[in-house]
Amino acid sequence: MITKHIIERKNKNFIWFDIQDIDIEDQKILLEEHELTAKNLAYATDKYERARYEHQDDLDLLIYNSPLKKIDVTNSFVLEPITFIVKKDTLFTFRSKALYLNIQEVLKRAIAEDEESSLMSFILTILYAITIRYQKTIDSLNKTRDRYLSELNHKISNQQLLELSNVERSFVYIASGIKTNLLVLNSITDSEVITQKNSKDKKRLHSITVEAHQAEQTVSIALDVTERISSTANNLLNNNLNDVMRFLTIWSLVLTIPTIITGFYGMNVTLPFANGPMAWINISIATIIIIIILVIFFKIRKLF
Template identity: 25%
Template sequence: MLCMYKSDGDTLLELTTTSCEKGIWFNLINPSVEELCLVATATNAPMDFLRAALDEEERSRTEIEDDCLLVITNISVMRGLDTYDTLPLAIILTPDHIVTVCLENNRVLGDFNPSTAKTFNTIKKTRFLFQILYKSASYYLMYVKQINRRIDEIERQLRRSMKNRELFQLLELQKGFTFFSASLRANGIVLERLLRIRMNTQLQHIIKVYEEDEDLLEDVIIENKQAIEMVEMYSHVLTGMMDTFASVISNNLNMVMKFLASMTILLAIPTMISSFFGMNLVIPFGAEHPLGFWYVVLFSFALAIIGAYGLWKKGML
């Protein structure tokens, strides 16, 4: 899908026909080959730049070719209640245009729409790039806090139920933290690379940075570092919690098995005595005695009580 936008003052215009006019934002979502060729012709962007983000395993990086700058960053996505993942997003700066390429619709680019047109300008490509990166870092922070609240909720459920389902949910959240940590570190390297590009006077024709843009880039770096710290902290907490609850569940299982073993021992006593008196032999209080049955029952019950007391003293009951 190809959408084309251009800022006009405080409004964002959506273009219906392809144009080479300056300041157009080409937004490609899971594009077809025809759409890629169309954008490549209109912007003179290298085809390998346009296809870079179409690989789900593409790592964050920057690349410069001729007058084009490619920035690939991994953005966070939520795929379910407990499922979080990352997705590559390519941002291409050409002398006259900005191009974004992604495999899926995402909230990062979705926040740049006509209702928020006052906050960004497609003509100011460098600032727009930094705003996209800042929005991406903000969503990482938001999802990390959301995961933490979900962990607290699952913890309360675990304290009551101790079922495997909650542990599997925590494991899914742990996977999300792992993806976030790897992506945020790679994004941090990209931001440091952009910082060096900004200071290179020979590349000023590709990326023009003004004072406000410098402050914005610093804010992006700070947000990214904060997200990394939060992911590491909550990941350690989650790992410790999973280990603790796994130990608690294992201990509860041991207690149940100990109780069942004790009950088996206690039930074996009357079974053994009944077997003795059920033999075809002449024994005291046998079948010929009028109260023989009740004597056997009382005797078995007394031995069971004595055995239960002994097991209780040893902490097995």
């Protein structure tokens, strides 16, 4: 779906085409009416294209990663790219519908800006909105991790470990997205598209870079904490398993005593205490005494 917006400026207006979930019909329109190439559309439609900034002959290509909630129940996040193509005075953005962008807020900010601000200023406004989304995502994941942490106890389950693993995996995606976005921001800073622009664009780009660095530090700490909690939870689960195996081993040894004694007395041979009216009682009492001695031994060795 292609949505057209006209951004009015004092010197020159520019057009913004917001393309969501591009289909074959949209591609045909962009190729025929807006003179984009198949190579441009290949970059824009590739969900696995790496984040980067390139200045080509007649256009600028910018791919930026945004966090996207994949599963609401587990609060899992992945990365979703948004692609910017600037050709002359026209901006094309390519994204999926799942990647939410508050169009009204973006347009409101664009109107509130200086009328002499450039097309790059408008792009930086969108980049800033996406960048601050990382911090909100990290805060949300921290709350989810803390909730799982409060549920952890000595009877930790595999499901709890899987939930912690989902949080940890989301943090890894977020950290990767921030790192690649910082490379993109550095590329823009070093390019002529910024060095030749006004100071407001430079300040805005600097603000975005600062937000990205803050998010990078925050997610690094959050990931480290989550990894330590996950490691502790794994150790706790392994310890619980060891306790269960020790309990079963000890009781299997204790219950082996009656099996051995009854096995001996079940044979057709002469054995002590095998004759007489009190034979069964005597054998049972002897068996119980041996079991008690074995249990006391395990207690002394603190194996019970």
